Amino acid sequence: LILYRARWVLPISTPPLPGGVVGVEGDSIMYVGPPEGAPSGATHDLGDAVLLPGLVNAHSHLELTVMRGFLEGLDFAGWIDRLWRSKKAVLDGGRMLDSARLGVMEGLIAGVTTFGDTASSAAPFHAMLEFGVRGIAFQEVFGPDPADADAAIADLGGRIDALAPLQTGEVRLGVSPHAPYTVSDALFRATARYATRAGLPIAVHIAESHVEQALVTAAGGVFAEGLRGRGISVEIRGRSPVELLARTGVLAARPLLIHCVQVDVDDLRLIAGGSTVAHCPVSNAKLGHGIAPIRELLDAGVAVGIGTDSVASNDRMHLLEEAHVASIAQSARLRQADVIPAREALQLATLGGARALHVDHLVGSLEVGKQADLTAFALDQLHAVPAQEPENLLVHSCRGQPASFVCVGGQVRVRDGRLQHFDPDVPRRVQGTADLLRQWLAQQS
Numbered sequence: 001l002i003l004y005r006a007r008w009v010l011p012i013s014t015p016p017l018p019g020g021v022v023g024v025e026g027d028s029i030m031y032v033g034p035p036e037g038a039p040s041g042a043t044h045d046l047g048d049a050v051l052l053p054g055l056v057n058a059h060s061h062l063e064l065t066v067m068r069g070f071l072e073g074l075d076f077a078g079w080i081d082r083l084w085r086s087k088k089a090v091l092d093g094g095r096m097l098d099s100a101r102l103g104v105m106e107g108l109i110a111g112v113t114t115f116g117d118t119a120s121s122a123a124p125f126h127a128m129l130e131f132g133v134r135g136i137a138f139q140e141v142f143g144p145d146p147a148d149a150d151a152a153i154a155d156l157g158g159r160i161d162a163l164a165p166l167q168t169g170e171v172r173l174g175v176s177p178h179a180p181y182t183v184s185d186a187l188f189r190a191t192a193r194y195a196t197r198a199g200l201p202i203a204v205h206i207a208e209s210h211v212e213q214a215l216v217t218a219a220g221g222v223f224a225e226g227l228r229g230r231g232i233s234v235e236i237r238g239r240s241p242v243e244l245l246a247r248t249g250v251l252a253a254r255p256l257l258i259h260c261v262q263v264d265v266d267d268l269r270l271i272a273g274g275s276t277v278a279h280c281p282v283s284n285a286k287l288g289h290g291i292a293p294i295r296e297l298l299d300a301g302v303a304v305g306i307g308t309d310s311v312a313s314n315d316r317m318h319l320l321e322e323a324h325v326a327s328i329a330q331s332a333r334l335r336q337a338d339v340i341p342a343r344e345a346l347q348l349a350t351l352g353g354a355r356a357l358h359v360d361h362l363v364g365s366l367e368v369g370k371q372a373d374l375t376a377f378a379l380d381q382l383h384a385v386p387a388q389e390p391e392n393l394l395v396h397s398c399r400g401q402p403a404s405f406v407c408v409g410g411q412v413r414v415r416d417g418r419l420q421h422f423d424p425d426v427p428r429r430v431q432g433t434a435d436l437l438r439q440w441l442a443q444q445s
């Protein structure tokens, strides 16, 4: 048994413990409380630090880490177009795997221990297994032409069947019908049926942009033009993107809804019927989509987690930074201070994300019996002095700071601020792929 001690322990589900300890045996938490009542064991003193549950990134695209900074200065349709064409032209399996490895490394050093990742390849699934982190690898499915729905489901089923035997207690599979502008109603329906039958969780990008809204509610805009240009007929598909998901049976599969920026009160009611939400405030702001009504979603009882989205639209993967923006953006939107207090923002980055991914029985808070996924942030930095209250400090001062200690299921992944066990050549190889992306871009004009 190891006792981790820190200046503050934040269990999330209960109030902060000054000078508290967390007892870990094997992969599980055996004790959370003051040192006086702790069972005997070797003490690991994390010192002047805040110890809390491993952070949960409810939405990432680990395979796109190589695209950091590659999609600047584009409108949303242009952003997506360059992403797909360059990915197809340049990223093979090995390059995608290195890209995902770099993403997991960046996440770990930021204190992330659980990922809700959506990908068109199996690279993030393999990278998460390799680094011993926790996560759901949602396999994306695409097909805006209803005639292609059966083939798309057959392809998805093949990919799932190939990966299913490799699943562990930590890394599981899910499916993700990508978004309304890439998925027909027939394919939404078929994917929801498939997910329910296979018992797999489902995630979908929804209500992100105005152009998506225009496609769904008016059969117009740049996405509609693009689809018509490919010979695909476009009709009005619903009162709103969320309503489209209700009509096609996706909401009945209790999905993780990624974004939910363009939602109204009727949509809120539909979402509260069993869906969960991944809120990506930095990506939504950077791409010009707006600010999701997170306060209203939380008040409606929806489980909300925080996601970074891909670094191609962020450009960092740092959950504390994301929690900081989630908090202040709601205050800016509603013109009121403290709409999402630091304590609640931190809850979104931990237990909220775990609930959104349906893994809160395992992780998300420091409780006896849960998995020993722990993260610590040191307070020996100028920006952390003076220390008044640990939650405010983490969310509003320590954002962007690397974690000093991380363990997943009791296994140490970051010690003294240094990532353990990784191939030091990964960053160089990813830079090599990024250079190829640049060359590809130069050839396009």
Ligand SMILES: [Zn+2]
Pocket (backbone or CB within 6 Å): 059, 060, 061, 118, 205, 258, 309, 310
């Ligand atoms: Zn995304």
